[in-house]
Amino acid sequence: MQxxxxxxxxxPIGQRSSSWKAPFSNIFVIKENRFLMKNMVGSTVRGRxxxxxxxxxxxxxxxxxxxxxxxxxxxxLAGNPDRLYGVWVLIGVIIWSTxxxxxxxTISSLxxxxxxxxLIYFPRVIFPVSLMFSNxxxxxxxxxxxxxxxxxxxxxxxxxxxxxxxxxxxxxxxxIGIGMIFAPLNCIQKDVEHLFRFIVRAGFFxxxxxxxYEMALARGTFSGALLSLNPMVTPITLARHGFAGxxxxxxxxxxxxxxxxxxxxxxxxxxxxxxxxxQAVKYL
Amino acid sequence: xxxxxxxxxxxxxxxxxxKHILSLLLxxxxxxxxxxxxxxxxxxxxxxxxxxxIIGNNGCGKSTLLRIIAGIxxxxxxxxxxxxxxxLLAGLGTGFSNHQTGRENAMLYGSILGYSESQMTKIMPLxxxxxxxxxxxxxxxxxxxxxxxxxxxxxVASAIEPEILLIDEVLGVGDPNFKEKSTNRIMEMVxxxxxxxxxSHSFGMLSNVCDRIxxxxxxxxxxxxxxxxxxxxxxxLDKW
Numbered sequence: 415m416q417x418x419x420x421x422x423x424x425x426p427i428g429q430r431s432s433s434w435k436a437p438f439s440n441i442f443v444i445k446e447n448r449f450l451m452k453n454m455v456g457s458t459v460r461g462r463x464x465x466x467x468x469x470x471x472x473x474x475x476x477x478x479x480x481x482x483x484x485x486x487x488x489x490x491l492a493g494n495p496d497r498l499y500g501v502w503v504l505i506g507v508i509i510w511s512t513x514x515x516x517x518x519x520t521i522s523s524l525x526x527x528x529x530x531x532x533l534i535y536f537p538r539v540i541f542p543v544s545l546m547f548s549n550x551x552x553x554x555x556x557x558x559x560x561x562x563x564x565x566x567x568x569x570x571x572x573x574x575x576x577x578x579x580x581x582x583x584x585x586x587x588x589x590i591g592i593g594m595i596f597a598p599l600n601c602i603q604k605d606v607e608h609l610f611r612f613i614v615r616a617g618f619f620x621x622x623x624x625x626x627y628e629m630a631l632a633r634g635t636f637s638g639a640l641l642s643l644n645p646m647v648t649p650i651t652l653a654r655h656g657f658a659g660x661x662x663x664x665x666x667x668x669x670x671x672x673x674x675x676x677x678x679x680x681x682x683x684x685x686x687x688x689x690x691x692x693q694a695v696k697y698l
Numbered sequence: 699x700x701x702x703x704x705x706x707x708x709x710x711x712x713x714x715x716x717k718h719i720l721s722l723l724l725x726x727x728x729x730x731x732x733x734x735x736x737x738x739x740x741x742x743x744x745x746x747x748x749x750x751x752i753i754g755n756n757g758c759g760k761s762t763l764l765r766i767i768a769g770i771x772x773x774x775x776x777x778x779x780x781x782x783x784x785x786l787l788a789g790l791g792t793g794f795s796n797h798q799t800g801r802e803n804a805m806l807y808g809s810i811l812g813y814s815e816s817q818m819t820k821i822m823p824l825x826x827x828x829x830x831x832x833x834x835x836x837x838x839x840x841x842x843x844x845x846x847x848x849x850x851x852x853x854v855a856s857a858i859e860p861e862i863l864l865i866d867e868v869l870g871v872g873d874p875n876f877k878e879k880s881t882n883r884i885m886e887m888v889x890x891x892x893x894x895x896x897x898s899h900s901f902g903m904l905s906n907v908c909d910r911i912x913x914x915x916x917x918x919x920x921x922x923x924x925x926x927x928x929x930x931x932x933x934x935l936d937k938w
Contacts, residue, residue: 424705424779425770449818450809456796461740464797530793534786535769593765692772696713 436688437681442523443537450536451544451579456622473555477507484624495629501563506623509650512553513585514614519545520593521600522607524691528698538691539684542597546590553582560657570659577656581649584676588645594687598694620644627651627664637687648672701781703862703893704744704767708742708776711737711762717937736762737773737917749894751904751925753932754914760897763914764788767895782861782892785811787884790851791865796840800831800850803839807854821857828883830876849876856883863891868896901929 463472481503523541557578564571600606630637641647648668655662712733737759744750752760766778767769768786793810794803805824809816826835829849888894911928913920921931
């Protein structure tokens with residue numbers, strides 16, 4: 415569509431690059447359609463808290479209230495854990511919800527944009543990608559709440575605070591890759607969407623949202639080893655270390671594992687998405 | 699002059715009958731495909747500068763054919779060759795969101811239709827003028843009436859200058875005044891665009907503007923030719 419080449423040669427319509435090139439061609443597509451993405455992201459961000467008095471304040475209130483609940487719950491069950499426990503939960507909730515919303519949103523990105531898909535063609539990878547960016551922006555807005563908390567606890571802001579946006583990006587990127595694998599399938603049957611809503615909810619407890627990496631390590635080597643298989647451990651823990659203001663104590667393995675997991679998911683997700691998206695759209 | 703701009707070679711399209719993952723798997727195993735065919739062996743060549751009308755009963759595959767030409771759905775068999783920039787005019791105001799202002803919606807819709815940012819800022823005053831919304835453009839869309847939304851949709855969509863224009867039943871929206879304005883605008887677009895394919899039920903308009911008319915029946919092309927002839931055939935077909 416953005417092709418302004420003025421040749422009048424007959425070309426097959428809707429030809430795509432081969433699946434192998436998809437992970438790279440998708441990045442190119444995103445770059446080409448920046449203006450469209452900007453408008454779609456703007457629409458989603460503005461739409462999330464529409465018709466509410468508090469508006470964007472909800473992006474801060476939502477994780478704050480949720481962590482308050484967990485804070486009291488945990489205090490009742492396990493006694494007073496850590497001075498900063500409340501903050502750890504808050505960071506965990508923000509990072510996890512970036513991931514969760516991106517996974518579920520990406521999975522339903524084709525079926526929920528049915529109207530547009532049936533009327534015009536543009537590379538459909540734009541739907542999940544713009545959704546991911548909207549989630550990242552909303553999460554970064556939630557992160558603003560961290561600054562007053564820094565003051566309240568008397569923690570010196572350091573350059574390691576940059577870990578937090580990095581973690582938000584990483585969790586969004588992890589989410590989109592996983593979601594894109596299942597998005598075409600969700601056009602055929604909505605069960606995928608419902609199943610993943612459950613998986614995200616369950617994953618909340620299996621990831622260090624209510625607990626921390628350090629707590630799990632204290633339980634012995636077994637839980638430590640089990641923990642290293644969950645790619646979401648790294649972004650959440652990284653953000654917490656960023657708040658605490660020290661370089662991360664995560665083993666190199668965890669960082670490499672998380673990074674390669676996300677990249678492999680993106681490659682695999684792009685390949686599946688680009689290959690099946692056009693056939694799947696018929697089911698909409 | 700008379701070069702081909704759209705070429706459909708043996709296009710066939712099947713729609714899946716069952717919406718079940720299980721039956722999909724069963725089909726794979728049994729190698730039996732439970733599908734219904736929406737289009738069968740469509741062959742059509744459209745030359746540059748032609749205005750083609752497509753008519754037929756509901757569900758005969760007219761809109762599906764346009765969607766194949768626009769690249770929205772891939773055919774199961776055959777190929778569709780196209781030369782030039784294509785634009786499908788259907789369902790005006792797709793992707794409009796109620797919580798955004800008219801201007802934001804126009805920007806979004808414009809970018810969906812493939813405008814660049816610079817093009818969009820350039821045509822924005824024209825869009826506001828044509829839609830007649832004036833200061834309402836800064837109000838959220840939920841305050842708009844249905845007619846105002848349609849006007850905004852058409853104003854954005856009609857600002858395109860495609861080489862090939864596909865129109866799917868978008869004529870006649872809004873109040874009588876605007877209806878005339880919109881019909882005129884679409885006719886202007888039809889005249890400006892190199893090649894036009896129109897799906898419509900308004901035979902009067904079609905026989906006036908079209909060079910050829912395609913009559914479709916149950917997913918196949920029944921006949922192609924002179925507008926008056928083909929429209930006559932359509933009424934004979936109906937008597938069956």
